[in-house]
Amino acid sequence: MAGSIDKAVGNPIYEDLVLTRFPENFDVREGTGANPNLIRWTNLKDYNMAEHVNALQDAVMAIQRALGERAQVPAKPTGSDGKPITDSNALLNIAKTSTVKDRIDAIETHDWYADFDKRYGGPTWQFNDTDAVNPTIQQHRHIGSAADPGMPEKIVLTQEVQGKLPKANIDLSNTSTGVTGKDILVEPTVSTKVSDALNDKIDEKTGGTIAKEATLTVLGKTNTRWTREFDYTDASTTGNTSVQDSNTLLNRAIESGTTAASDLMNTSLTGMHYGRYVAIVRLSAASLPSTGFIELSATNSNTNAIINKVTLTGSDFDGVNQYKTFYLIFNHDGATKLRVRKLSTTSSAKVRFDYAIVEPVHPAVFDR
Structure with missing residues (x-):
C-alpha cells in the first residue's frame, strides 16, 4: 500500500483501496460519509495532493473489481448456430464491440415470460403482485399428504392423473424388473397368479392330463369327434x-x-x-x-x-x-x-x- 494515504477513509471490502469507500458506500462530497480526497477544487487557488490522484485510482480500481473482467461479455456466449463461443479472438471481438449496457439490456429485455411461463401455469399465466400466493415452482402443491415440509406434496394417481399408460412406459421385458404373469393375480378374491393358472391349464394344441382326484365340470356345450x-x-x-x-x-x-x-x-x-x-x-x-x-x-x-x-x-x-x-x-x-x-x-x-x-x-x- 505504497503512496500517500494521509486522508484515508478506509475500505472494509477492498482493504488495499483505502482512499475510496466503494463498493460498501458511494464516495460523496458532503455529510458524514464525505470523501475529503474527492471534494471539488478551484483553479489557481487549490493544489492537488498525491492522495487526490491516489483516491481516483482507488475508486477506478474498486469499480473494476466490482464489475469484474470483461463485464460487457455475456455469460457463456453462443454464436448464430447456437454453439458456445470458445475461440479467444472471437471472444475478444465481442469485448471490443459490446458494452455493459448491452449486457444489461439483453437481460432486462429478454422474453423470460415466454421461456418460463409454462413452469408456472401455462402461456396465459402472469405474475400478479396483488395476489397473496402466485403459482410458482416453490409454491407448487398436489393434494396428497404434505409429509415433507418445503417439498411438493405427493400426486394422488386416482384424482390427479388421467389417460392410460401406454405399453412403451411399462417394463415388459423378460427380466427381474419386468411385469409378468407372476406379478398379476387372476382375480381379487383368489391368490393364484396368472403364471400359475396358465401352467395348470391343459394346452389347446398339445393337450394334457387331468389328475385322478380332479373334478372336471363343464356347464357349456362340448363338441368332440364323437359327440x-x-x-x-x-x-x-x-x-x-x-x-x-x-x-x-x-x-x-x-x-x-x-x-x-x-x-x-x-x-x-x-x-x-x-x-x-x-x-x-x-x-x-x-x-x-x-x-x-x-x-x-x-x-x-x-x-x-x-x-x-x-x-x-x-x-x-x-x-x-x-x-x-x-x-x-x-x-x-x-x-x-x-x-x-x-x-x-x-x-x-x-x-x-x-x-x-x-x-x-x-x-x-x-x-x-
Missing part, C-alpha cells in the same frame, strides 16, 4: 322366434310359426368319426295335429339325399306343451346334415326346440 351338442343358440331364427321357457335347461327355446314350414335347426356334422349315430331331439308342441307336422332327418350334405328320417304326429307327444325326447338313428360317413323341421300345417301348431344331442347309437334308443 355334438346343440341348443337354442344354434337353431335357426328364420321364420322362428327365441322365446323364454322355464321348462328348458337354458330357460329359452326356439319357437316356430303357426302354420308355415320352417327349419328349427339345419346343421352339418363335420369332424366326427364315421359310424352309426343317434340324434336325440327334445321338442314340445302347442297343439297336436293328427297328421305329421315335424320331421327329423339326416341327409347327405353333398347330394341332399335322405339317409334316414322320422315324421312326428300329435300322438307321438304326451300332451300339449309337454316336452318329449325323440330319436333318429343314421349312418354318418363324414358328409351329414341334421335337420329338425316344422312342416306346413292347415291349423296353428307351434313347435318349440330345446336341444339336440348327437352321439354313437345306444340300445336305449329302441325304448321309443
Whole structure:
C-alpha cells in the first residue's frame, strides 16, 4: 500500500483501496460519509495532493473489481448456430464491440415470460403482485399428504392423473424388473397368479392330463369327434322366434310359426368319426295335429339325399306343451346334415326346440 494515504477513509471490502469507500458506500462530497480526497477544487487557488490522484485510482480500481473482467461479455456466449463461443479472438471481438449496457439490456429485455411461463401455469399465466400466493415452482402443491415440509406434496394417481399408460412406459421385458404373469393375480378374491393358472391349464394344441382326484365340470356345450351338442343358440331364427321357457335347461327355446314350414335347426356334422349315430331331439308342441307336422332327418350334405328320417304326429307327444325326447338313428360317413323341421300345417301348431344331442347309437334308443 505504497503512496500517500494521509486522508484515508478506509475500505472494509477492498482493504488495499483505502482512499475510496466503494463498493460498501458511494464516495460523496458532503455529510458524514464525505470523501475529503474527492471534494471539488478551484483553479489557481487549490493544489492537488498525491492522495487526490491516489483516491481516483482507488475508486477506478474498486469499480473494476466490482464489475469484474470483461463485464460487457455475456455469460457463456453462443454464436448464430447456437454453439458456445470458445475461440479467444472471437471472444475478444465481442469485448471490443459490446458494452455493459448491452449486457444489461439483453437481460432486462429478454422474453423470460415466454421461456418460463409454462413452469408456472401455462402461456396465459402472469405474475400478479396483488395476489397473496402466485403459482410458482416453490409454491407448487398436489393434494396428497404434505409429509415433507418445503417439498411438493405427493400426486394422488386416482384424482390427479388421467389417460392410460401406454405399453412403451411399462417394463415388459423378460427380466427381474419386468411385469409378468407372476406379478398379476387372476382375480381379487383368489391368490393364484396368472403364471400359475396358465401352467395348470391343459394346452389347446398339445393337450394334457387331468389328475385322478380332479373334478372336471363343464356347464357349456362340448363338441368332440364323437359327440355334438346343440341348443337354442344354434337353431335357426328364420321364420322362428327365441322365446323364454322355464321348462328348458337354458330357460329359452326356439319357437316356430303357426302354420308355415320352417327349419328349427339345419346343421352339418363335420369332424366326427364315421359310424352309426343317434340324434336325440327334445321338442314340445302347442297343439297336436293328427297328421305329421315335424320331421327329423339326416341327409347327405353333398347330394341332399335322405339317409334316414322320422315324421312326428300329435300322438307321438304326451300332451300339449309337454316336452318329449325323440330319436333318429343314421349312418354318418363324414358328409351329414341334421335337420329338425316344422312342416306346413292347415291349423296353428307351434313347435318349440330345446336341444339336440348327437352321439354313437345306444340300445336305449329302441325304448321309443
